[in-house]
Amino acid sequence: MAIMKFSMDRNQSGSRIRTARYLYSPAPTQDDLCARMQVRHGLVLTKNTLSRIENGQRYVTDLEWTAFADVLKVSVAWLLGETNDPTQNPGGREKRP
Numbered sequence: 373m374a375i376m377k378f379s380m381d382r383n384q385s386g387s388r389i390r391t392a393r394y395l396y397s398p399a400p401t402q403d404d405l406c407a408r409m410q411v412r413h414g415l416v417l418t419k420n421t422l423s424r425i426e427n428g429q430r431y432v433t434d435l436e437w438t439a440f441a442d443v444l445k446v447s448v449a450w451l452l453g454e455t456n457d458p459t460q461n462p463g464g465r466e467k468r469p
Contacts, residue, residue: 383425383432385440385451390426392444392451392458402426405443413439 393399400408402419409415415436417425424430432440441448446458 383428383430384453385432385437386426386428386430388446388451388453389422389432389440389444392440392446395444395446395458408443409436409439412443415439 393402393405402422406417406419406422409417413435417436421430425432425436437448437451440446441451447455447460449455449460450458
């Protein structure tokens with residue numbers, strides 16, 4: 373019988389979500405980001421939930437990815453690690469303002 377090692381990593385974009393917050397000056401707090409997600413997209417996230425996402429301990433849904441990208445003004449492709457430029461989507465198309 374094979375023993376499978378369980379990893380706590382639930383997402384790869386959490387660190388990029390945290391990085392995107394710090395691209396602003398002053399950086400929005402986790403509470404600020406949660407409030408913006410609720411007001412703009414109707415997604416209710418607690419500070420604890422956001423912390424778990426940023427630490428890779430919680431999955432991120434497709435709806436949350438698009439909302440994070442919109443609120444943080446970065447591309448979904450950048451959040452997913454498909455590009456190194458937070459403003460560009462693959463293929464060189466710029467993210468809409």
